[in-house]
Amino acid sequence: MIDFSSLVSTILLSLVLFFIVIHIYVHSTERGRNCDKISGPRSYPIIGNILDITTSAEEFWDYLRRSARDFYPVWKLWLGIWPVINIHHPDDVEVILSSTKNIRKSIVYDIINPWLQDGLLLSTGEKWRSRRKILTPAFHFKNLREHLNFMIEHTERVINEIKSEANDGVIKEVLPLLTTFTLKTICESTMGVTMKGSDDDEDNYVKSVHQIGEIFFYRGVRPWIKNDWIFGLTSKGREQTKILKYLHGFSDKIIKERISYHEKTGGKYLNDSSSAELNSNSQFDDGIKRRKLAFLDILIAASKRESGVDRKGINEEVDTFVFEGHDTTATALLFAVLLLAEHKDIQDKARSEIEEVLKESDGKMNMNAIHRLTYLECCIKESLRLYPSVPLISRQIEEDLQLKHCFVPKGTILNVHIFDTHRDPNFWPRPNIFDPNRFFLGRPEDRHPFSYIPFSAGPRNCIGQKFAMLEMKTFLAGLLYNFYLEPQEATEAVRNRVDLVIRPSSPVYVKLVPIVR
Secondary structure, rough: OOOOHHHHHHHHHHHHHHHHHHHHHHOOOOHHHHHHHHOOOOOOOEEEEEHOOOHHHHHHHHHHHHHHHHOOOOEEEEOOOOOEEEOOOOOHHHHHHOOOOOOOOHHHHHHHHHHHHOOOOOOOOHHHHHHHHHHHHHHHHHHHHOOOOHHHHHHHHHHHHHHHHHOOOEEHHHHHHHHHHHHHHHHOOOOOOOOOOOOOOHHHHHHHHHHHHHHHHHOOOOOOOOOOOHHHHHHHHHHHHHHHHHHHOOOOOOHHHHHHHHHOOOOOHHHOOOOOOHHHHOOHHHHHHEOOOOOOHHHHHHHHHOOOOOHHHHHHHHHHHHHHHHHHHHHHHHHHHHHHHHHHHHHHHHHHHHHHHHHOOOOOOHHHHHHHHHHHHHHHHHHHHHOOOOOOEEEEOOOOOOOOEEEEEEOOOOEEEEEHHOOOOOOOOOOOOOOOOOHHOOOOOOOOOOOOOEOOOEEEEEEEEOHHHHHHHHHHHHHHEEEEEEEEOOOOHHHHHHOOOOEOOOOEEEEEEEEEO
């Protein structure tokens, strides 16, 4: 007769011995030995630091900040048997971000692959280089001038909506206001489509992005849910499938509308993106209004050539750019608004500059006026220093890498914590203080070139950073020209969470008081 208790004990003992052997093997390899030389939070056999990260998004954020402070300038943790090295010293950051070889995103990004797939954010190698080359002209200066009209239009729409709510001021939840603005702007400018009807589609899209971010975090800190099929059977997996269907449907609708436009015009305006007549707003004989070439048009035109961009590739890039183009900018604007509201003296100085510049154009914004708002730009840069929209970049090291403070062996995950780079007291005096004069009075050559990287740096830097800066300056100029901003809580008191971008864990509010002229 089988003794089941002895059998169970034998199996458990065998499993324990198996895991011990695996642990010894992993840590005795060259990669394991090199990673173990680096300090970091205490880890446990086999599971490493999984207990530390299997927590809430807010607690995980605090854990990262605490570890960066306690184990400066480099620290490591173990996700089970996978080592993760974390850096934020500018000397180390410069080596990895300047590399033309270690440009592959790490497995950390695998969890968002079902959504963004092989778009510019996640692709690598020749595919990434080819797509980057194709899409770069979409953000040329001459195109930014065209996009500015949409930025001004939607800024004025937001201003009028706020003014209509209360004559003596209104307290608003800031983030929904900003995400609707940035989503409409990115879709109508770079995608060339008009957002019709109510704001329900935009609201649902933004809500879905936030929900999918929460699901990705849930899965990301539970590395044992690796298999997509197994995850798909869970309630979170079913929820992810439903949300992804909506998100992909949103971008697909944008693509179909723009393709339909070019079919109606016989593809006439896809042939030469440099043609001056593309900037015309005249009518066709058939009554269809001519519309300017946009980011999406470049993809559609490329799909008609032998360029490696098919319909799936168009979907990948639209998914990527609609998400990145609205969510990161909305978050950056959120913290800029909070900081300006909290620091009245800085707000007043920025407003004085805006009033002085707009006096010459009767309160109307244009490209020349926006470029002259140098102090406002410094406010935005300082806000991005304190709250970079993307606080972390993660790479999969494919070739051994020697940093200033450690050796990173091939096969290791390397995280660059931009949030902590921007607050390193060795490079930023009084790092937690909001002080735009760092950029207004200081010279870039006086700073370490990789101590400030809100748009990343090197070959994989943000392709749309000039677009984003122009959009932020336009919106904030309009907001400060028309409203006094009054804080409802200190920005430092706002608790953040780990997400696709830096995000407050609860709603934040600002009071907007109309300026009567």
